[in-house]
Amino acid sequence: xxxxxxxxxxxxxxxxxxxxxxxxxxxxxxxxxxxxxxxxxxxxxxxxxxxxxxxxxxxxxxxxxxxxxxxxxxxxxxxxxxxxxxxxxxxxxxxxxxxxxxxxxxxxxxxxxxxxxxxxxxxxxxxxxxxxxxxxxxxxxxxxxxxxxxxxxxxxxxxxxxxxxxxxxxxxxxxxxxxxxxxxxxxxxxxxxxxxxxxxxxxxxxxxxxxxxxxxxxxxxxxxxxxxxxxxxxxxxxxxxxxxxxxxxxxxxx
Numbered sequence: 526x527x528x529x530x531x532x533x534x535x536x537x538x539x540x541x542x543x544x545x546x547x548x549x550x551x552x553x554x555x556x557x558x559x560x561x562x563x564x565x566x567x568x569x570x571x572x573x574x575x576x577x578x579x580x581x582x583x584x585x586x587x588x589x590x591x592x593x594x595x596x597x598x599x600x601x602x603x604x605x606x607x608x609x610x611x612x613x614x615x616x617x618x619x620x621x622x623x624x625x626x627x628x629x630x631x632x633x634x635x636x637x638x639x640x641x642x643x644x645x646x647x648x649x650x651x652x653x654x655x656x657x658x659x660x661x662x663x664x665x666x667x668x669x670x671x672x673x674x675x676x677x678x679x680x681x682x683x684x685x686x687x688x689x690x691x692x693x694x695x696x697x698x699x700x701x702x703x704x705x706x707x708x709x710x711x712x713x714x715x716x717x718x719x720x721x722x723x724x725x726x727x728x729x730x731x732x733x734x735x736x737x738x739x740x741x742x743x744x745x746x747x748x749x750x751x752x753x754x755x756x757x758x759x760x761x762x763x764x765x766x767x768x769x770x771x772x773x774x775x776x777x778x779x
Contacts (some may be wrong), residue, residue, distance in 0.1 A: 531566065531595040537604060541613045551607045552594075564600035568593040684731055684751035687718075690760065693771045708763060717748055729756030 538545045552559060561567055568576055569592040576593065596604070605617040691701035702718050705711050711718045720730060732750040739745055752760070761771070 529597050531597055532601060534594055534596070537596050537601060540601075540616050541604065541608055541610075542616070543608060543613075547608075548604060551604060555603075555607055558603060559600065564597055564603055566595045566597070568595065682754065684753060685757055686751055690752060690757065693773070694764070694769065695772050695775075704764075704769070705760070708767065710760075710763070718750065727755070727759070728753060729759050 532540070534545055534548050538548050541548075559565055573590070573593055577590075601617060605613045686698075687701055688698045691698045694701065696704070702711070702713075706713065706718075709721060710724060711720050713719075730750050730752055732748050734746050735749050736744065736746050764770070
């Protein structure tokens with residue numbers, strides 16, 4: 526507008542991550558610091574009508590709006606100083622380096638109607654690009670979810686040994702078994718770790734008896750216990766409650 530790049534109040538609020546009402550209130554309370562034609566342009570009457578007719582996105586300008594303020598680079602800077610938040614300063618720097626840096630050195634409008642049409646196109650394009658960027662951010666987040674330990678457990682349908690679980694926590698099986706004993710999950714009898722009674726019917730483990738021969742040839746049996754998916758989730762929540770995290774989450778949380 527007037528050969529300057531401008532933003533609507535709605536767009537300015539989104540960029541600074543504040544509310545439209547907050548932008549309006551700041552303008553009202555500090556109106557003497559804003560100069561029309563320098564910090565902002567006020568569209569109303571025929572000019573606003575022409576602008577409305579050109580803009581297809583009602584999100585940019587309300588159907589019943591009787592005026593519209595367009596903020597220049599200096600106006601955006603003034604609002605940034607009033608807000609005085611780290612986010613506002615960061616975003617203004619971005620605007621300064623990108624959006625406001627683009628200077629149209631050609632195709633200068635030769636009349637007010639032409640200028641309004643050009644302005645409407647630019648404002649609508651800016652809104653479209655902002656929306657596209659937000660959609661892309663969400664899609665990237667959906668396609669590249671942050672893997673956590675629960676995700677890994679739920680993806681695995683097979684049983685898991687205590688050795689494998691201990692490794693996830695950067696422990697040895699001996700250390701993990703002792704920790705689970707300290708937490709009242711299991712006890713050792715005859716060289717075998719057994720769950721305490723209250724956990725035995727929860728479906729946390731599955732045990733099988735394995736036949737083997739001693740070095741002297743004597744046959745014998747030994748119980749081999751593995752943890753189910755449900756059991757692994759139980760251990761995860763229990764250990765987490767005692768500030769013991771798996772390695773994959775420990776790295777994320779410092």
